[in-house]
Amino acid sequence: MKLLFVYPDYNYAPIAPAFVIPVLDKYGIDYDYLDLNQNPDLKGTLRKGDYTHIATTGLVMNYARVEHIFREAKEINPDIGTILGGRISACPMYILDRMPVDFVVIEDADPTMGLLLKAIEQGTDFGKLTNIMYRQENKLVRTEMGKLRPLSNFTPDWEKVNMDFYMSGNFMDSTVRGFPIVIGLGCVGKCTFCAPGARGLRTRPIEDVIEEMKWADNRYDFSYFAFISDTFIPSVTEVERFCEAYKKSGLNKPFVCSLRADYKLEILDLLAGAGCRAIFFGLEQFDDDALKAMCKRLNESTIRAFVERGKNNGIQMVTGAMIGNLGDTPQSIQKTVDFVKETKIPCVYLVPLFVYPGTELYNIAIEKGIIQDETSFCDEMFNNARDLYIDRFRYPNFTSMALPEMQEVYAKADYELARMKIQNFKPAGINIENLTIQCRNCGSEIAFKEMALDFTYCPKCITVNACIFSYGIATFEVYRERLEKAVKSNERIVIAASPDYAKGLMFAAEEMGAASDKLCFIGNDFALERVKTKLSYDDIRSSDRVLLGDIMFRSKVREEALAKGIPPENIINMMPSNYKKQIETLGTISNNTIVLSNVEDARWLGEIVGEELLKKNEPDKRWAIAPSGDFGINICKGFQKVGVKVTLMLDSYKQLQDVGTGIPSLHPNDLTKELADSVFIATPSGRLQDELADVFQGVEGFDQDDILKLNNIYKRCWDQLFN
Structure with missing residues (x-):
C-alpha cells in the first residue's frame, strides 16, 4: 500500500497536514505528500507514483476542491482508495453518498488515520475501529465514537510540510x-x-x-x-x-x-x-x-x-x-x-x-420545518458554501x-x-503616491500590500488600522476639496466605485453635511442598495455630480455621463494618478476580484477579453460560459458582439432555455465535448473562478487546457481596461 496525502490549494498554511504527517510516520505508512500550492500537478503526480490510496482534508466551504481531487484521482486510477478527514467530515453520510470517498475519518487523525491505514494494509476488519465511516457491500457503515485522547505528543512537523514556503514571502x-x-x-x-x-x-x-x-x-x-x-x-x-x-x-x-x-x-x-x-x-x-x-x-x-x-x-x-x-x-x-x-x-x-448539519440548530430547523428537504439543503450548503457570504440569506431564517x-x-x-x-481606526498618516500609511499607534509605515480589505495589523506593534484605501478614505483625504465642492453644490452625488470604496466616500460626504438621500451609487451590492439609492446609467441626470472611484472603464463611465449632458467639470476624479497600481494591488489582496462600477459594465469587459480570445485561440472554438448570472450574461453579450462563438451558458440553478443572450442554459453535469470545446469561467471573484475551474476539470473530456478563467486573460488586457 502507498498513500498520496494531498493538501489542496487553500489560501492558508497547511496546519492539518503538519499534524497528520507525524501520525503517518508513527504508524510506518508508506506515503508521499503533495501540496497543491507548491506543485499543482495532481494528475502528473498520480501517474508517476504507484499509489493505492489518496487522502485529503478540508472544511465545509472546501467541498468543491475536495471533490475535484478525488474525481481526478478516480479518473487516473478508478481503483484508488479515497480517504477524507477534517471538519468537512462532520457530515460523513452525505459525503459518502455524494462524493467518490471510500473512508471518512471523523475527528482526530491520531490514532484513527494510522489504524485505518494499517487495517487496509493488513486486510483486517474496519468495524473494530472507532471514528470512521466507510462503504461495505453497497452499504454505509459508521463505527462507534471512541474516547477523546489527551493531546500529549500532539506536535506538528512544520518541516515536512515545507512551512518555509509559506513564511518566506512566496505565498504571503x-x-x-x-x-x-x-x-x-x-x-x-x-x-x-x-x-x-x-x-x-x-x-x-x-x-x-x-x-x-x-x-x-x-x-x-x-x-x-x-x-x-x-x-x-x-x-x-x-x-x-x-x-x-x-x-x-x-x-x-x-x-x-x-x-x-x-x-x-x-x-x-x-x-x-x-x-x-x-x-x-x-x-x-x-x-x-x-x-x-x-x-x-x-x-x-x-x-x-x-x-x-x-x-x-x-x-x-x-x-x-x-x-x-x-x-x-x-x-x-x-x-x-x-x-x-x-x-x-x-x-x-x-x-x-451558517447552519451546520449535526448541530442542535440544524435539528431545530428540521423540527420547525425551516429545512424541509435535508438533501437539497446540504446540496446547496456544500456545493455553494463559497456563495453564502456573497448572496446573503439564501438559507434558513x-x-x-x-x-x-x-x-x-x-x-x-x-x-x-x-x-x-x-x-x-483611521491611520495617523497617508502617502497616496507610494500606497503606504502610518500606524495610528506607533507611526510605523505600513505598505498597502499588507492590508486586508477591512483592517491590518501593524507589523511593529500589532495595532489594528482600518484599511482606508479600500474604503476610499485615502483619496478623500487627498481630494477633500473636490468632494466638498460636490457637497456644497447641493445636487445629487452619484458614486461609481466598488461598494466599500463608495461607502467611504459616502461617510465623508455625510460628515460634510450631505443629505443622505442625495448620495447614490452605480453598482450591484446586496447591502448598500438597501441603505442608499442604486442607479443605472439611464438614471443619471444632467445636474448630477459623478464621482469616479476605484473602477475600470473610467472612460466608458465618463462617456455615459457626458451623454446625459453632465459638464466635464462635474465628472470628478477621486483617484490619484497611480490608481491603476492601487486597483491592481487591491485586486491581488481580495483574491483577484474584478472591480466594476456596474455589473452591466461586464459587457465592455467581454468585448475586450473576447477580442483577446480571438487573437489567442481558434476563431471557430465553441465556448460555454459559467456561471449564467448577470455578470456572465454580460460577458456573453460582449463575446457575441466581437464574434466569439458561445454555444452554452452553464449554471446549477438557472435551468432556463434563454437567460437573455439567445444561448441555451444547461446544468454543468450535462456538459459534453459535443456541446462545447472549452469553458470560460466568467465571475468577478478570483476565488470562485478557481473553485469552478476545479469543478469543470472533473467533467469527462475536459482537462486543464479546456478551462479558461477570466483572470488568466483579463490581466493581459490590463492597459486597455484603463484607457
Missing part, C-alpha cells in the same frame, strides 16, 4: 505574518449553532507549546504568534503557567488568540502581561434574550465587563456577530451595533447565520422577521459598523 506577500499555533482542540461551550464534533476542550501540554514557539521563532521571520484554536485555555491556573513559561522562554513576540467571553477576567490580565495584543471573541448578539436562545452562556453584563477589562489592559478586541439566529430581532441587532460603537471595538465581522426586513436590518447594521471602523 506581506511582512505582517503570524505563525499559527494550535494550543487545543474543541471548546467548552454548547452553543446551538456551533460546528459538530467538538466533544469538549482538550489542551496541549504547555511545555510542548512553548518548545514549538521557540523553534518557530528561531526558524522563521514573522511578526506575531497566532493561536488559531477555537478558544484559549480556560483555567486561570493554567493560563498563569503558560504566561510565566512564555516570559521565561525569552520569546519577545506579541501574540493574538481567541477567547470565550465567559472566562474569568483575571485571564485577560495575565494574557496582557505576557504580550497578548488582540483577542477574538464571539459576540453573536448583545442581547440577553438572543444569547439565551442560542445557549451562548453569556449575558450583556458579562460581555461588557469582558470587553472593558480587555481594553483596560491594552488588548484590542476583535469580534463576530451573526444575524438570522433564534431570538434575533431588529431591536437586538441595533443593540449589538450600539454596543460595538459605544465600546469602539475595532473590527466586527457581521455575517449571516430563524427570526420572526420576513426576509426583506431582515435584509434591510442587516444592511443598516453593516453600514453603521463600517462607518464606525473608519471614524475610529
Whole structure:
C-alpha cells in the first residue's frame, strides 16, 4: 500500500497536514505528500507514483476542491482508495453518498488515520475501529465514537510540510505574518449553532507549546504568534503557567488568540502581561434574550465587563456577530451595533447565520420545518458554501422577521459598523503616491500590500488600522476639496466605485453635511442598495455630480455621463494618478476580484477579453460560459458582439432555455465535448473562478487546457481596461 496525502490549494498554511504527517510516520505508512500550492500537478503526480490510496482534508466551504481531487484521482486510477478527514467530515453520510470517498475519518487523525491505514494494509476488519465511516457491500457503515485522547505528543512537523514556503514571502506577500499555533482542540461551550464534533476542550501540554514557539521563532521571520484554536485555555491556573513559561522562554513576540467571553477576567490580565495584543471573541448578539436562545452562556453584563477589562489592559478586541439566529430581532441587532460603537471595538465581522448539519440548530430547523428537504439543503450548503457570504440569506431564517426586513436590518447594521471602523481606526498618516500609511499607534509605515480589505495589523506593534484605501478614505483625504465642492453644490452625488470604496466616500460626504438621500451609487451590492439609492446609467441626470472611484472603464463611465449632458467639470476624479497600481494591488489582496462600477459594465469587459480570445485561440472554438448570472450574461453579450462563438451558458440553478443572450442554459453535469470545446469561467471573484475551474476539470473530456478563467486573460488586457 502507498498513500498520496494531498493538501489542496487553500489560501492558508497547511496546519492539518503538519499534524497528520507525524501520525503517518508513527504508524510506518508508506506515503508521499503533495501540496497543491507548491506543485499543482495532481494528475502528473498520480501517474508517476504507484499509489493505492489518496487522502485529503478540508472544511465545509472546501467541498468543491475536495471533490475535484478525488474525481481526478478516480479518473487516473478508478481503483484508488479515497480517504477524507477534517471538519468537512462532520457530515460523513452525505459525503459518502455524494462524493467518490471510500473512508471518512471523523475527528482526530491520531490514532484513527494510522489504524485505518494499517487495517487496509493488513486486510483486517474496519468495524473494530472507532471514528470512521466507510462503504461495505453497497452499504454505509459508521463505527462507534471512541474516547477523546489527551493531546500529549500532539506536535506538528512544520518541516515536512515545507512551512518555509509559506513564511518566506512566496505565498504571503506581506511582512505582517503570524505563525499559527494550535494550543487545543474543541471548546467548552454548547452553543446551538456551533460546528459538530467538538466533544469538549482538550489542551496541549504547555511545555510542548512553548518548545514549538521557540523553534518557530528561531526558524522563521514573522511578526506575531497566532493561536488559531477555537478558544484559549480556560483555567486561570493554567493560563498563569503558560504566561510565566512564555516570559521565561525569552520569546519577545506579541501574540493574538481567541477567547470565550465567559472566562474569568483575571485571564485577560495575565494574557496582557505576557504580550497578548488582540483577542477574538464571539459576540453573536448583545442581547440577553438572543444569547439565551442560542445557549451562548453569556449575558450583556458579562460581555461588557469582558470587553472593558480587555481594553483596560491594552488588548484590542476583535469580534463576530451573526444575524438570522433564534431570538434575533431588529431591536437586538441595533443593540449589538450600539454596543460595538459605544465600546469602539475595532473590527466586527457581521455575517449571516451558517447552519451546520449535526448541530442542535440544524435539528431545530428540521423540527420547525425551516429545512424541509435535508438533501437539497446540504446540496446547496456544500456545493455553494463559497456563495453564502456573497448572496446573503439564501438559507434558513430563524427570526420572526420576513426576509426583506431582515435584509434591510442587516444592511443598516453593516453600514453603521463600517462607518464606525473608519471614524475610529483611521491611520495617523497617508502617502497616496507610494500606497503606504502610518500606524495610528506607533507611526510605523505600513505598505498597502499588507492590508486586508477591512483592517491590518501593524507589523511593529500589532495595532489594528482600518484599511482606508479600500474604503476610499485615502483619496478623500487627498481630494477633500473636490468632494466638498460636490457637497456644497447641493445636487445629487452619484458614486461609481466598488461598494466599500463608495461607502467611504459616502461617510465623508455625510460628515460634510450631505443629505443622505442625495448620495447614490452605480453598482450591484446586496447591502448598500438597501441603505442608499442604486442607479443605472439611464438614471443619471444632467445636474448630477459623478464621482469616479476605484473602477475600470473610467472612460466608458465618463462617456455615459457626458451623454446625459453632465459638464466635464462635474465628472470628478477621486483617484490619484497611480490608481491603476492601487486597483491592481487591491485586486491581488481580495483574491483577484474584478472591480466594476456596474455589473452591466461586464459587457465592455467581454468585448475586450473576447477580442483577446480571438487573437489567442481558434476563431471557430465553441465556448460555454459559467456561471449564467448577470455578470456572465454580460460577458456573453460582449463575446457575441466581437464574434466569439458561445454555444452554452452553464449554471446549477438557472435551468432556463434563454437567460437573455439567445444561448441555451444547461446544468454543468450535462456538459459534453459535443456541446462545447472549452469553458470560460466568467465571475468577478478570483476565488470562485478557481473553485469552478476545479469543478469543470472533473467533467469527462475536459482537462486543464479546456478551462479558461477570466483572470488568466483579463490581466493581459490590463492597459486597455484603463484607457
